[in-house]
Amino acid sequence: MEGGFFSGQLLIAMPGISDPRFERALILICAHDEEHAMGLALNRPIGGLTVPDLLERLEIKSTIKLPPDLVLMGGPVERERGFVLHTSDYHGEHSIEVGADFALTATREVLEAMATHNGAPSRSLLALGYAGWGAGQLENEIKQNVWLTCEPDEDLIFAHDYDRKWGRALTKLGVDPERLSSAAGRA
Numbered sequence: 001m002e003g004g005f006f007s008g009q010l011l012i013a014m015p016g017i018s019d020p021r022f023e024r025a026l027i028l029i030c031a032h033d034e035e036h037a038m039g040l041a042l043n044r045p046i047g048g049l050t051v052p053d054l055l056e057r058l059e060i061k062s063t064i065k066l067p068p069d070l071v072l073m074g075g076p077v078e079r080e081r082g083f084v085l086h087t088s089d090y091h092g093e094h095s096i097e098v099g100a101d102f103a104l105t106a107t108r109e110v111l112e113a114m115a116t117h118n119g120a121p122s123r124s125l126l127a128l129g130y131a132g133w134g135a136g137q138l139e140n141e142i143k144q145n146v147w148l149t150c151e152p153d154e155d156l157i158f159a160h161d162y163d164r165k166w167g168r169a170l171t172k173l174g175v176d177p178e179r180l181s182s183a184a185g186r187a
Contacts, residue, residue: 003180005029005032005033005037006029006037006138006142006144007029007030007032007041007098007099008028008029008098008099008100008102008152009028009029009076009149009151009152010027010028010029010042010064010097010149010150010152010169011025011026011027011028011029011039011146011147011148011149011165012025012026012149012150012166012169012170012173013025013026013027013028013032013146013147014145014146014147014180015180017146018022018146021075021076021164022041022131023162025041025043025044025131025166026041026042026043026045026156026165026166026169027039027040027042027131028040028042028074028085028098028102028152028157029086029098029138030096030098030104030130030137031096031098031104034134035134035142036132036135036181037132037137037138038130038131038132038133039067039075039130039131039132040072040074040075040083040085040104040127041072041073041074041075041127041131042066042072042125042156042157042162042165043071043072043162043163043165043166044073044074044162045071045072045073045162046070046071046073046128047070047115048073049070049071050069050109051067051068051070051071051126052066052067052068053068053071053142054071054082055111055114057069057116057119058108058111060108060111060112060115061115061124062115062116063115063116063117064115064117066114066115066182067096067180068176069125069160070097070160070162071126071127071128072125072126072127072128072162073127073128073129074127074128074129074130074131075127075129075130075131075132076082076102076129077129077130077132078130079128079129079148080128080129081128081130082106082111082126082128082155083104083106083124083126083128083130084104084106084110084114084121084124084125084126085098085101085102085103085104085105085107085111085113085124086105086121086123086124086125086129087101087102087106087121087122087123087124087136087154088100088101088102088103089115089120089121089122090105090110090113090120090121090122090124091103092105092107092109092110092113092170093107094107094109094134095110099112099152101152101154102157106114108125110124111126115147115173121139123154123158125157125158135159139180148170148173148175150169150172150173153172156168156169156172174185
């Protein structure tokens with residue numbers, strides 16, 4: 001966490017989160033400052049929609065055989081807008097850094113690179129929409145124990161075991177997901 005902001009950190013939804021859209025969510029915070037926060041959910045695949053399917057719909061010709069990676073629902077805001085979260089070995093003109101190891105690009109240029117492997121990132125995921133917070137909102141939710149935070153790692157971000165990512169992130173913190181309760185107590 002740099003300067004009190006959570007850019008580049010993972011958010012792990014606590015049980016009992018009041019918004020069902022974020023139940024068991026794992027979100028990478030891509031941008032965070034005093035005015036807003038923006039992140040992508042990493043464990044919400046859109047059933048039946050693959051990256052090759054989406055590229056075909058966008059009329060982006062692939063010169064390689066792309067794996068049938070699922071497109072993710074990045075969040076409830078601007079669900080028709082696409083974002084590519086990728087390793088920092090790719091950097092387009094409009095890419096923004098997300099911590100030291102990752103970047104986010106929301107232009108056609110990165111999709112074209114992915115379809116040809118001509119300078120493409122070594123690992124990436126494609127998400128539609130994003131999760132957003134207003135000034136101070138994310139900080140308040142973290143203080144209220146709505147979210148836990150942890151450092152990201154490449155495997156957790158890009159792995160395809162979507163239904164296990166939330167539990168894997170908790171385990172990374174030393175928390176047993178089976179013992180986690182939505183009830184709060186006081187000492």
